[in-house]
Amino acid sequence: MTAVVAGRHRTRPGAVVALSLAGVVLAVIALAAVAPGLLATHDPLLTDVRAALQPPSAAHWFGTDQSGRDVYSRVVFGAGRSVGIGLLATGLALVVGVVVGSLSAVAPRWADAAAMRVVDVLLAFPEFLVALLVVAVLGPGPANIAVAVTIAAVPVYVRLARAQTRSLAAAEHVEAARIIGVPAVVVHGRHVLPGVLGAVSVLATIGVGTSILAAAGLSFLGLGPTEPTPEWGLMLSAGRNLLLQAPWVAVFPGLAITATVVSVSVVGRILRARSEERGA
Amino acid sequence: MSGVRVRGLRIDGPEGAIVRGLDLDVAPGECVAIVGESGAGKSLSARALLGLVPEGLSWSTEALEIDGASAQSLTERDWRRLRGRRIALVSQDALVSLDPLRRVGAEVAEPIRIHEPAVRGGALVGRVHDSLRRVALPEPERRARQYPHELSGGLRQRALIASALSATPAVLVADEPTTALDATVQARVLALLRRIADDGVAVVFISHDLGAVARVADRVVVMHEGRVVETGVTAEVLASPRDPVTRELVAAVSHEPLGRAPRADAPIFTAEGITKRFGERVAVDDVSFEVRRGRTLAVVGESGSGKTTLARLAVGVTRADAGRLRFDERDWTPGVARGADRRRVQLVQQNPWGALDPRWSVGRTLAEAAAAGGVPRAARRSAVAALLDEVGLSPAFARRRPAQLSGGQRQRVAIARALAVSPDLLVLDEPVSALDASVRAKILERLLDLQRERDLAMIFVTHDLDVVAAIADDVIVMKDGRVVDQGTVSCVFAAPRHPFTRELLAAAGLGTPAE
Secondary structure (H helix, E strand, O other): OOOOOOOOOOOOHHHHHHHHHHHHHHHHHHHHHHOHHHHOOOOOOOOOHHHOOOOOOOOOOOOEOOOOOEHHHHHHHHHHHHHHHHHHHHHHHHHHHHHHHHHHHHOOHHHHHHHHHHHHHHHHOOHHHHHHHHHHHHOOOHHHHHHHHHHHHHHHHHHHHHHHHHHHHOOHHHHHHHHOOOOHHHHHHHHHHHHHHHHHHHHHHHHHHHHHHHHHHHHHOOOOOOOOOOOHHHHHHHHHHHOOOOOHHHHHHHHHHHHHHHHHHHHHHHHHHHHHHHOO | OOOEEEEEEEEEEOOEEEEEEEEEEEOOOOEEEEEOOOOOOHHHHHHHHOOOOOOOOEEEOOEEEEOOEEOOOOOHHHHHHHEOOOEEEEOOOHHHHOOOOOOHHHHHHHHHHHHOOOOOHHHHHHHHHHHHHHOOOOOHHHHHOOOHHHOOHHHHHHHHHHHHHOOOOOEEEEEOOOOOOOHHHHHHHHHHHHHHHHOOOEEEEEEOOHHHHHHHOOEEEEEEOOEEEEEEEHHHHHHOOOOHHHHHHHHHHOOOOOOOOOOOOOOOEEEEEEEEEEOOEEEEEEEEEEEOOOOEEEEEOOOOOOHHHHHHHHHOOOOOOEEEEEEOOEEOOOOOOOHHHHOOEEEEOOOOOOOOOOOOOHHHHHHHHHHHOOOOHHHHHHHHHHHHHHOOOOHHHHHOOHHHOOHHHHHHHHHHHHHHOOOOEEEEEOOOOOOOHHHHHHHHHHHHHHHHHHOOEEEEEEOOHHHHHHHOOEEEEEEOOEEEEEEEHHHHHHOOOOHHHHHHHHHOOOOOOOO
16 A cells, blocks of 8 residues: 655654763763773872862862862772673673573473573562672672672563564564575574574663663672772762762762763663664 | 545655646545555545645645535644545554444444534434444444454454444545455455445545456546546446556456466375364365476465465475375475475565565575575675576665565565575465555566476465466365365366355456356
């Protein structure tokens, strides 16, 4: 039937502004994570008791903390660790999710059912609670935080990867490839997995924000890196007792977390909308 | 005069004119068809009659009269007063057009509620039942209490027509109202539209199907690229089309049986009493047939008759519960259909939109198929070009992605992919039912050429008897999983044994209707 031709894809001006703003924030954070030395003004570990708890000034842009360390430089040096744990956890969750999910989709029914029940149990608890439980079992430390956040995030990826695998494996073009005589394993690798990865990685771009937040939350509780390591969650925790006297000690790491999470979600959501439009 | 009078309708989009000057007169009691290919502008023209041109397009008329009143430059508010009361629309897909959460009765009552608020209570219920009776919906009292999903496709379309007619409009615009329906159901809905016109309603019938048009329309307007290329009395236009566009449309839907001589060699593919069950339901019930090289067997039936299951059994992707399939003198099952043998029977699927990997270019898809067919890496590029040439596409198509192809082009690529592995038997599951008539005719022609060049055997699943005439030598007619009629196309068409075959032939306007 004559399709009513709608206008081509139009990006709303709001989306463009949001995307460029989020892009700039992420670029700065990425630079801080990769080469903190370029952005920092002070040594993040250098204590100077005489200059403790100074408000933001030309010398100390974000002020100083109770040991006289430059908050700005600590925020810059913290980026690598805070964002790194979130990225690492999301990356691990994506890989584990795709492997387990797509295997589960093609596995015998009993194996699939068993895997899905484990996923159901994990999904029944709030993500952060699962992460806490895992840290309680493994013990504190940055590496364990990454593992804990991965385990907490993984069920969603397993579910999505399984659903995508099942629907793609039954898609006509996949069956067509099988019928021309391409071996089943090759068909899976060529036609099914790329589609699954596409869908899951869109979810991951949104999930990075959640993972960063969860990792910072665990550090805030003192379960991650220990003093004097610069890490946003830990800095927030140290600053919370000084919130009335010296708000800048807690506010700037908090803002850094917020800006990162919001920017990542904005980019993730726009990417998802794009991929849905493509019908991927 | 009343009815509809349109002069110089123009619709402009961001990429140029879509409709360039349409004149249309429909008197009460008359049915006028607007025909043309996808993209001819007929649907938009129909919508313009109701002031429903989508946002982003601009439109204008030199004159527009509906039911005797001028409808030029009306506001949206004025249009709403007109729609349903003076002019109503029946669209293609009743499943989308009816609110799934509302009972049929409420849907039919809506126009009356809006335009005649005085009619309430018992009188309203009476009007709803009258309206349902007018479209010959059986058991109107019970149907009025049902939801759309409880009705079959044909009944749903009737309910939609009933809701359009409930506030007794003088003009009914029917936009491809029967395209989604099976042939016999389609014939009944068309007869209903004819009766509505005979009752004094001016009917505008939009269609790409000249067979349907011939059955209902008094006059026909042929559109091509937004222009009217021919108008006239339906019978005259169909008998002696003047414009080349009309001639092509007419030729695309009137095929004589092929009449190829039967082959005496051993059949390459035979089925003996095959049966396939899905739980309690028997999808294919004791079906036998044979196919020879260079010849085509058509499998005809309505949706749900087991045609697609039969195709999948023949391809060897589903296992039969009983009976046996033999291919090239050996048993043919999913267990046998592996490796090099897998490639000898190929499938072209029904839906050209899903058949190609959306991320892959046409060239990559065909190269994969060529590789599966054993073409060495160095020769693949030329093999892809040769395949594209075989299905009538230029080599430049190798770089395109499925999203950049039309339905007909996709189906050509799907056929090329199946041919890449040099099969002996090609199974085609409704390969042209999603395509326009003239595109369909070209693809059928191409398939006949390919069959001759490659001495291919084909099993062609379709619901369209005209397509059967164009391409098949033998035919089996299926109903509820069983074969009800079987033989050469000319025999079955000339002397159908089963009443269902007679009904199908009558619905296609090809045979003598059942007594």
